[in-house]
Amino acid sequence: MMKKFQLSIENKAEKDVIYEIKEKIRDLVDKDQLKELEDKVFPLMKEVAVKIHSLVEKIEDTKRQMVRFDENLLDKASKYDIVNLNKKVDKCLIKNDFDIHALK
Numbered sequence: 001m002m003k004k005f006q007l008s009i010e011n012k013a014e015k016d017v018i019y020e021i022k023e024k025i026r027d028l029v030d031k032d033q034l035k036e037l038e039d040k041v042f043p044l045m046k047e048v049a050v051k052i053h054s055l056v057e058k059i060e061d062t063k064r065q066m067v068r069f070d071e072n073l074l075d076k077a078s079k080y081d082i083v084n085l086n087k088k089v090d091k092c093l094i095k096n097d098f099d100i101h102a103l104k
Helices: 002-011 015-028 031-092 095-103
Strands: none
Touching: none
C-alpha cells in the first residue's frame, strides 16, 4: 500500500510544473485567437443549453401527457366494466320485476 502511495505521489504533477505549462500555453496562444475562439464557441454553447432546456420541457410535457392518458384509460376501463356488469345484470334479472319488488 505504501509503495502505491509513493508511486502516486511521484507521478503527480507539481504546482510549479503546472504553472510553467500554463505560461507556455499563454505564450503560444494569441489573445486575439482566444477571443475569436470564444466568439465561435460561446454562442454555440448557449444554443446547446437552450435546446437542452427545450428538450427537458418537452420530456416533462410528455410525462404529464402520459399520466393524463393513463388516468383517462383507467376511467374508460372502469366505465367499460360498469357497462359489462349492467349487461350481465340485465341477463340475470328482469328490471321491471325488480323495480316492482323494490317499490313494495
